[in-house]
Amino acid sequence: MILTVTLNTALDITYRVPALTPHASHRVTEVTERPGGKGLNVARVLAALGHDVTVAGFAGGDTGRSLHERLAEAPHLTDALTPVDGATRRTLAVVDSATGDTTQLNEPGPLISPAEWAAFLDSYEELTRRPGTAAVALCGSLPPGVPVGAYALLVRAARAAGVPVLLDTSGEPLRRGVAARPDMVKPNADELAELTGSHEPSRATRDARRRGAHAVIASLGAEGLLAVTPDGSWQAAPPVRVHGNPTGAGDSAVAGLLSALAEDLPWPDRLARAVALSAATVAAPVAGEFDRATYEDVLGRVTVRGDG
Amino acid sequence: MILTVTLNTALDITYRVPALTPHASHRVTEVTERPGGKGLNVARVLAALGHDVTVAGFAGGDTGRSLHERLAEAPHLTDALTPVDGATRRTLAVVDSATGDTTQLNEPGPLISPAEWAAFLDSYEELTRRPGTAAVALCGSLPPGVPVGAYALLVRAARAAGVPVLLDTSGEPLRRGVAARPDMVKPNADELAELTGSHEPSRATRDARRRGAHAVIASLGAEGLLAVTPDGSWQAAPPVRVHGNPTGAGDSAVAGLLSALAEDLPWPDRLARAVALSAATVAAPVAGEFDRATYEDVLGRVTVRGDG
Numbered sequence: 001m002i003l004t005v006t007l008n009t010a011l012d013i014t015y016r017v018p019a020l021t022p023h024a025s026h027r028v029t030e031v032t033e034r035p036g037g038k039g040l041n042v043a044r045v046l047a048a049l050g051h052d053v054t055v056a057g058f059a060g061g062d063t064g065r066s067l068h069e070r071l072a073e074a075p076h077l078t079d080a081l082t083p084v085d086g087a088t089r090r091t092l093a094v095v096d097s098a099t100g101d102t103t104q105l106n107e108p109g110p111l112i113s114p115a116e117w118a119a120f121l122d123s124y125e126e127l128t129r130r131p132g133t134a135a136v137a138l139c140g141s142l143p144p145g146v147p148v149g150a151y152a153l154l155v156r157a158a159r160a161a162g163v164p165v166l167l168d169t170s171g172e173p174l175r176r177g178v179a180a181r182p183d184m185v186k187p188n189a190d191e192l193a194e195l196t197g198s199h200e201p202s203r204a205t206r207d208a209r210r211r212g213a214h215a216v217i218a219s220l221g222a223e224g225l226l227a228v229t230p231d232g233s234w235q236a237a238p239p240v241r242v243h244g245n246p247t248g249a250g251d252s253a254v255a256g257l258l259s260a261l262a263e264d265l266p267w268p269d270r271l272a273r274a275v276a277l278s279a280a281t282v283a284a285p286v287a288g289e290f291d292r293a294t295y296e297d298v299l300g301r302v303t304v305r306g307d308g
Numbered sequence: 309m310i311l312t313v314t315l316n317t318a319l320d321i322t323y324r325v326p327a328l329t330p331h332a333s334h335r336v337t338e339v340t341e342r343p344g345g346k347g348l349n350v351a352r353v354l355a356a357l358g359h360d361v362t363v364a365g366f367a368g369g370d371t372g373r374s375l376h377e378r379l380a381e382a383p384h385l386t387d388a389l390t391p392v393d394g395a396t397r398r399t400l401a402v403v404d405s406a407t408g409d410t411t412q413l414n415e416p417g418p419l420i421s422p423a424e425w426a427a428f429l430d431s432y433e434e435l436t437r438r439p440g441t442a443a444v445a446l447c448g449s450l451p452p453g454v455p456v457g458a459y460a461l462l463v464r465a466a467r468a469a470g471v472p473v474l475l476d477t478s479g480e481p482l483r484r485g486v487a488a489r490p491d492m493v494k495p496n497a498d499e500l501a502e503l504t505g506s507h508e509p510s511r512a513t514r515d516a517r518r519r520g521a522h523a524v525i526a527s528l529g530a531e532g533l534l535a536v537t538p539d540g541s542w543q544a545a546p547p548v549r550v551h552g553n554p555t556g557a558g559d560s561a562v563a564g565l566l567s568a569l570a571e572d573l574p575w576p577d578r579l580a581r582a583v584a585l586s587a588a589t590v591a592a593p594v595a596g597e598f599d600r601a602t603y604e605d606v607l608g609r610v611t612v613r614g615d616g
Contacts, residue, residue, distance in 0.1 A: 020330045020411075021411075022330065022411050023404075023409040023411055024411065025414070026414065027414055028415045066370045096331075101331040103328075103334075106334065107336045107339050108339075
């Protein structure tokens with residue numbers, strides 16, 4: 001079982017409108033909803049790959065109830081979300097049917113109380129110590145009320161339980177989390193620059209390792225991944241530039257890294273899978289889903305160069 | 309008890325953002341939610357005036373659950389919404405904090421099945437025949453699946469039960485509903501022109517009566533109301549032009565007419581109350597609420613001229 005943590009879960013809602021005009025009234029032609037937040041997106045891709053996944057984090061209110069209902073319908077997914085008094089936030093994407101452009105409106109999310117945070121920690125501790133837990137992913141931003149050092153605490157608990165842990169966040173939570181020595185971090189170029197002060201990926205990646213991460217896998221958009229690990233360094237790139245919607249490509253890369261780790265694959269295979277899943281997510285018509293045919297086509301054609 | 313019918317109920321959500329920019333990402337700074345749809349707005353004003361109100365219509369899904377929860381908290385309101393399988397629609401108002409301008413996004417709402425419509429009709433029939441039912445308001449648009457002649461059926465059932473019935477809708481549902489001879493219709497200038505083909509309010513109002521409505525109370529925006537009734541004709545106007553947000557002013561006028569009817573007041577008093585409540589709604593800082601001080605101030609100063 002792989003455990004994904006999403007402290008700032010969301011109900012992702014997509015509205016399709018003919019064209020968004022400020023200060024006008026719009027009839028929404030299509031409404032779709034699904035569980036959201038980075039860790040839940042990672043979990044969906046892992047489940048689609050056939051891995052058993054347990055999702056931890058918070059859910060509350062009527063939007064939280066929607067989350068529970070949808071997770072219950074999904075195969076391979078176990079819902080271990082901790083109940084909270086506040087309502088899970090909605091994140092709304094308004095898509096112009098004509099242009100395909102998206103306008104995003106994100107609610108702030110509920111305030112997590114100290115008692116709710118403590119209940120989550122108990123549940124997390126128990127889940128990481130279960131015999132079948134193969135890896136943990138800690139994903140996304142922190143909701144109000146959760147201490148900024150939260151990820152450092154969660155990284156240490158996973159390491160104490162002997163479970164490999166991947167951290168995918170940004171800003172101060174990333175800075176503090178890295179110092180707790182996670183097995184992997186997967187920053188994008190902006191997050192890496194914010195962490196290290198360097199815009200030069202190879203230098204910044206090495207710097208991020210010095211700050212505590214055992215392996216740094218930097219996602220460089222269409223150019224693929226740059227990995228600096230205890231076993232060597234690699235660059236993995238897709239065979240062609242894939243056009244489409246990059247939303248969720250980073251979450252798919254995390255799912256690729258974790259699933260390949262759980263299957264005990266070597267680094268080049270992990271990176272190839274992460275790159276292929278990212279490309280297949282960009283190519284998919286629905287944001288955050290991956291296109292299986294593209295995945296299988298790209299997987300064998302990813303270039304992995306390195307010194308491992 | 310006054311009964312209000314809202315076939316196309318909604319969960320009204322308001323997002324406040326610093327400024328809405330198409331194709332950008334926005335952090336929502338404030339989220340508010342309340343039961344919506346015209347009949348529920350009328351019910352809220354009636355309850356604020358101290359009348360006991362029962363609300364009928366449909367509710368389903370997690371948004372419907374939010375509706376039930378909020379109605380349960382409101383004094384003077386009895387929830388008689390019929391359960392449906394589909395989810396109650398959301399109507400989202402995105403307010404620019406800088407300018408106060410609003411962008412509206414309305415979901416289409418769930419498909420009502422023939423069995424759900426039949427269950428609603430049973431409940432409606434029972435509610436109109438209760439000894440304490442003083443008046444019925446039929447408000448707003450029809451959701452998918454409800455027959456276009458729905459309001460004609462509901463008008464006839466109310467009249468058969470001996471309960472005065474007010475119809476406030478538009479388009480073909482209004483045209484068919486009017487032919488069933490409701491006690492009152494409350495069209496605005498556009499709805500009246502669409503029904504009669506005339507843009508001249510006095511002529512159009514008389515034409516609407518010939519089509520079947522016993523009394524026609526046309527709302528003419530800031531100019532007030534024009535009423536043509538079996539007891540005479542009146543024009544009622546506020547003492548000054550009130551500035552603000554006209555959202556919900558028509559629903560407040562309906563609440564004014566119904567509450568005054570339930571109190572057996574004569575037409576000039578009904579119209580004065582409707583005009584004062586409309587003005588107090590325009591003046592209120594929150595859309596669809598009314599400002600009690602403005603209501604009490606305006607009420608005694610409404611000009612009612614006529615031949616009744």
